[in-house]
Structures are given as structure tokens and as C-alpha cells.
Amino acid sequence: MNSSAVSLREIVDSAVAEHHGKIGTLMPVLHSVQEKLGFVPSESVPMLAQSLNLSRAEIQGVIGFYHDFRTSPAGEHLIQLCRAEACQAMGSRDLELHAKQRLGIDFGETTEDGRFTLEPVYCLGNCACAPSVRINDGIHARVSTGSFDQLIDDLEAQE
Amino acid sequence: MSALKVFVPRDATACALGADAVADSILAGAKGRGIEIELVRNGSRGAFWLEPLVEVETESGRMAFGPVALADVPGLFESGFPGPADHALGLGPVDGIDWLASQQRLTFYRSGWTDPLSLDDYTRMGGYKGLKRALDLSSQAIVDEVKESGLRGRGGAAFPTGIKWQTVLDTPAEQKYIVCNADEGDSGTFADRLLMESDPFQLIEGMTIAGLAVGATEGFIYLRSEYPHCRRVLEEAIARASQANWLGEDIQGSGKAFKLELRIGAGAYICGEETSLLDSLEGKRGLIRFKPPLPAIEGLLGKPTVVNNVLSLGAISTILAEGAGYYRDFGTGRSRGTLTVQLAGNVRRGGLVEIPFGATLRELVEGYGGGTASGRPVRAIQVGGPLGAYLPESQWDVTLNYGALTDIGGMLGHGGIVVFDDTVDMAQQARFAMEFCAVESCGKCTPCRVGSVRGVEVIDRIVANQDREFNLKVLDDLCETMDKGSLCAMGGLTPMPVRSALKHFPADFGA
Numbered sequence: 001m002n003s004s005a006v007s008l009r010e011i012v013d014s015a016v017a018e019h020h021g022k023i024g025t026l027m028p029v030l031h032s033v034q035e036k037l038g039f040v041p042s043e044s045v046p047m048l049a050q051s052l053n054l055s056r057a058e059i060q061g062v063i064g065f066y067h068d069f070r071t072s073p074a075g076e077h078l079i080q081l082c083r084a085e086a087c088q089a090m091g092s093r094d095l096e097l098h099a100k101q102r103l104g105i106d107f108g109e110t111t112e113d114g115r116f117t118l119e120p121v122y123c124l125g126n127c128a129c130a131p132s133v134r135i136n137d138g139i140h141a142r143v144s145t146g147s148f149d150q151l152i153d154d155l156e157a158q159e
Numbered sequence: 160m161s162a163l164k165v166f167v168p169r170d171a172t173a174c175a176l177g178a179d180a181v182a183d184s185i186l187a188g189a190k191g192r193g194i195e196i197e198l199v200r201n202g203s204r205g206a207f208w209l210e211p212l213v214e215v216e217t218e219s220g221r222m223a224f225g226p227v228a229l230a231d232v233p234g235l236f237e238s239g240f241p242g243p244a245d246h247a248l249g250l251g252p253v254d255g256i257d258w259l260a261s262q263q264r265l266t267f268y269r270s271g272w273t274d275p276l277s278l279d280d281y282t283r284m285g286g287y288k289g290l291k292r293a294l295d296l297s298s299q300a301i302v303d304e305v306k307e308s309g310l311r312g313r314g315g316a317a318f319p320t321g322i323k324w325q326t327v328l329d330t331p332a333e334q335k336y337i338v339c340n341a342d343e344g345d346s347g348t349f350a351d352r353l354l355m356e357s358d359p360f361q362l363i364e365g366m367t368i369a370g371l372a373v374g375a376t377e378g379f380i381y382l383r384s385e386y387p388h389c390r391r392v393l394e395e396a397i398a399r400a401s402q403a404n405w406l407g408e409d410i411q412g413s414g415k416a417f418k419l420e421l422r423i424g425a426g427a428y429i430c431g432e433e434t435s436l437l438d439s440l441e442g443k444r445g446l447i448r449f450k451p452p453l454p455a456i457e458g459l460l461g462k463p464t465v466v467n468n469v470l471s472l473g474a475i476s477t478i479l480a481e482g483a484g485y486y487r488d489f490g491t492g493r494s495r496g497t498l499t500v501q502l503a504g505n506v507r508r509g510g511l512v513e514i515p516f517g518a519t520l521r522e523l524v525e526g527y528g529g530g531t532a533s534g535r536p537v538r539a540i541q542v543g544g545p546l547g548a549y550l551p552e553s554q555w556d557v558t559l560n561y562g563a564l565t566d567i568g569g570m571l572g573h574g575g576i577v578v579f580d581d582t583v584d585m586a587q588q589a590r591f592a593m594e595f596c597a598v599e600s601c602g603k604c605t606p607c608r609v610g611s612v613r614g615v616e617v618i619d620r621i622v623a624n625q626d627r628e629f630n631l632k633v634l635d636d637l638c639e640t641m642d643k644g645s646l647c648a649m650g651g652l653t654p655m656p657v658r659s660a661l662k663h664f665p666a667d668f669g670a
Contacts, residue, residue, distance in 0.1 A: 022420075023379075023440065023441065023442075023459070023460065024422075024439075024440050024441040024442030024443070025442055026442035026443075027422070027423075027425065027439065027440075027442050028422070028423075030425070031423060031425070058443075061443075061444050062442070062443060062444055065427065065444040065445060065601075066424075066425030066426055066427050066445075067425070067426035067427060068384055068424075068425035068426040069425055082346075084346030084347075084545065084595075085346040085347060085504065085541055085545055085577045085588070085591070086346045086347045086503040086504040086575075086577045087346070088504075088588070088591070089503075089504030089505040089577055089578060089579045089580070089583065090504060090505055090532065093587075121385060121426075122344065122346065122428055122595065122598070122599070123344055123345065123346045123348075123385065124171075124385050124386075125171060125172075125343060125348070125349040125352040125385065125386055125389075126171060126172050126175050126349065127346060127347045127348065127349055127501065127503035127504065127509070127575070127577070128172065128207035128208065128349070128501070128502060128503050128506070128509025128510050129172055129175060129176060129207055129208075129210075129509065130503070130504060132175065134385070137387045138174075138175075139171055139172075139174065139175040139387075139388075140175055141172060141175035141176045142176075
């Protein structure tokens, strides 16, 4: 417990140091913390408040405002389904139903084994080859229910 | 004999269609056959229906093959690739592909021809000519040039860019800023992404010129987090431009300074609105600000700030390089330059189309688009992003320019064209417009924050045929309140897709 608290402090300090002196430093700092830990732990909020001379409410407000910032860890693979119009025109509503069924979770949830988190996203800029799905940092085009299953099968086969 | 140059695009769409694996397979295939090649990851030309579009440099131009799937690569080699090859995917010289050849590429002039991260490629094709000229001009002379070009903001609002710049130039301050709005959140749009991934130095050059024009020494690109490929390209491009002294304290020994920083959003559509974007850049919740004061007078940290879209800033390098007249002469009326649209959704040949103003929506969707991908009839077309109108067939002969779309109750916006076939349920589309507004509203003003939630409910009641006449009236009132009472375009324009869907497709609402 003690050692993880120390390491969180170190992570926060190094994120703050990395972006020291920048305009609007809170956003880049939150991104850095999340890149390292996969989420922004609630314990980091008072540390950030102290380091950046902001109130805890301000920091909590920013974390809560943006869809990207997480307050708990995501699964091993973050799967984002595009729900926007261009993807709807190519069947994303059906894909969404299928994905939820296949993974057994709703948007915002993580599978019990911790492997997959499912989230909606509103446009990946791949609108000429819809529907689009983002898995971690990779984008996949013209995803059908079949190719979605294949993508999940491939990830499940990885150790 | 030097190695044959083979090109495989690196943009997000090409990669989403397997370009990385195709590139690896081509390298391995060439090695296995003892063929010496130089593989270049070029930018995409935006002909996304042909991606991955593989090209080979020959004495008679670049020969194109596409769309190349991983499974096609062995067959390509068997047919003689990368030498003269007779293959079913062969498209002949890339500049002979009619879909591309018939376009008029001004902003996307270099896209696909170059390695996006090669400064040599960039300058060889006219890059930095505009900045070199701007370094010898006064700030006022640069602003005058932009004003004369007739350039209007390409983000959607179509405000004259030169007038915005003049305001910033005329506002005295110790520090001014250039902010590029690269938060391209509209569904059906990818022009900004394509420009940044295929020709990033063009944006960097445009921003530097903007800095010289208004006396700003610092700039920010605010990029949405949904564009991870783009982020990598921009990070590297900024590093290389700085290394080569095209950015920094003393640009090319001129004594003039401009530094540029990339900032990443965090998944908030509203941050594409300029004042919300500025709050986000300041490290806060992305809330809308009241206007006035305009950002040009009190923007980032209260300082005079130019906030421009990627394509607006991209056009600047051409305007400075070739002169205001060159750019202006491409347009008609108050729409100058070229028309940049994106064909998306259920369309057979989707991608980036840059042509002279004057074409109709039907010509775009049927001509370039080739109809639907599903092969079914087109039923509705949404123009201008999620806040744009759904247009029925009776309106497809509208000319695509700012004025003509406004006249029929729509908007050109950022030029997204999303095609739907006859399986679409327009009541669901209207409902989604309200739902999206509810998800993405910044929450500052009541018509948007609450109106969107009530909008979803009332559309559900109409579809369920509960108190139909009454609820139609409620929806109309609600749309009126959002339209007139919202602080920004998010709440103010959400009624546009809702009302157009209801007006033109009443049967879908159970009428």
C-alpha cells in the first residue's frame, strides 16, 4: 500500500514536471497520468491540486467533463464503436447490438475477465469506409458483425 | 539501377483498411524475390474507395493498383509487380484515374504525391514558398493579401478570415496567439485529418504566416484524441520543422519567431466550438463563453487570438505563394477558392473531393460517389455534419456553396456529405440528433442541456403516437427555444436535422 502510494506520487510529480510552465497545464498532466496508469486515480486529485495550485473541485470538474478521462482502470483492450451518422448509414446500430451481445457488456462496462472495455465514440474520421471501430490505437474500417467477431477472436487468442 | 520506389499510404483510413500489413508484405515479397525497392509511406490522395492504393514510380509516371488487400500481394508480384504488371487491380497512371484527375486540387495539391514527413518533398512541390514571401512583407500586407483572397473560414461558420486577422492585428497586446481548431468532430468529415496526415507542413506553414500577420509568436494545434495517427504525424512534423529552423526563435535567419505546440483534446465534441476550445486549452472544462468579447480581442488567456480551422490555415500558404488573385479566381460569388467536400456514409466511392464551386449535391453523390455502397436507392443526404439538415431527393439539385444551402434551410458547414439508403429510419436519425446533443452539450445553457433531453423524450412519444398533435407542437416549440435561446451552434443547430427529418420524411414519424 505504502509503496503504491509513493509510486503514485512519483507519477504525479513527473507528469507535473514534464508539463511545467505550459499554458493550461492540467489537461496535458491528466493525459500523462492516464497514459502511465490507464486511469486517473481519485488519490491523485489532491496531489495534483497541491502541485498545480488548483482546487480539488476544479480538477474533479475537468476529469468529469471529458469522456476520455477515466477514474477506474479500463480492460486490457479498449474497444470504441463509432455511433455517429456516417457509421449509422452503414449499419453501426446493428453492429452495436452485436458487439454488446458478443462481449456480454453494455457501453461503459468491462468484461468480467478484465479483457475488454466497450465504449461509444462519436466519429473516428474514417467516414468513407464505415462502420469504424477503434481498438486501443488501431482503427478498423468497414467492420461487419463477422469481422468484429474475428477481431475479438484474434485478441482472445493472444496471451 | 536505383531501387524502384513503391508507395503505400500511411493515413488512418488506409491503415484501417490494412495498409500496414500490405506494406510489410510488399517489403517481404520484394526481398524474397531479390527485387530492390524503396518503400515510401506517402499520404493518401483521399480516394478512400481505392485504399490501400499502391503506386510504383516508373518513367511514365506512377502506376497505381487498388484497392490492394493483403491477400492480393502475392498475385501482384506474380503478374510482374513492381515492374510492368498486368493485374486486375491495375489502374494505370495514378493521375489518369478520372475520380482524381477531374478534381481541382488546391489545398490537397500535394496529398498522396509526397512523404508527409519529408521537408524535401514539401519544398520541392512549392512548400514554404508562401512563408518565404511573407517573411519579407509587413503584417498589414499579409493581412491585406488574405482579405483580397476572399478566404472564408472552412470550419463551418464561413467568417472572412482576413477580417478576423485584421481584428487581431489591430488589438494591441504583449502576447497574441494562433490557435488551429483541429477538433474535427463532425461525422462525415475527414478533410482536416487528411490534410494533417498527408501534408502537415502546409498547416504548419499557414500557422507561421498567421503568426507573422498578426504579431503572434506562439501557436497551438488543438487536435482531437480520436485521431491517433494524426497525432504521431504532427508530433514528428513539428519536430522536423523546428529542427530545420522553419519554426523557432529565428525562422530561417529572419529574426522572426514562431513556436508551435500540439495539444490533444479528451473526447468532447463541444471543444470544436472556438470558445469552448480556448477554455479547454487553458486546462478547464470546455465550456462555451459568451461572445462578445470575440476571441480575436480576448481569446486564449484573455489575449487576442486567431482561431482558424485546419483547411483555412492550409489555404494560407497557397494564397501567399501564388497571390490573393490566384486563389480568389477559383471561386464564384462569395464562395472563393475551391469546394472541399467529403463523401461518406453509404456511398460507393467515398473520399475527399476538391472541385470548383458550382457542382450540385446530386452530381457529387451520383457522379463522384457512384450512388450507395449497398446498391439500394439513396433516400436522404445529411450535409454539414451532425447539425446539418437531412435533404430529400427534391433538394439534391442544390448547388453546393455557402449561400445556396442556407437558402434551402441547410448549411454547407465543414463539407461533410453523409449518404443514407432507403433502409434509414428518419425518426431514429432525428432522435439521435437530440441524443447526441444531450451527450455532448457543455451544459452551460438550459435550452441545449435540458432541451436535448426533452427532445429525445418527445420524439419517442410522437413515434409511439401519444398525443400526437400536442407533442408535435411541443417539439416545434422546443426546437424554436433551442434555436433562438442557445449560446452556441450545438444547441442552436440541433433543431436543423430534427426539423428537416420531420418536414421531409413525416411518414417515418408515424404520420
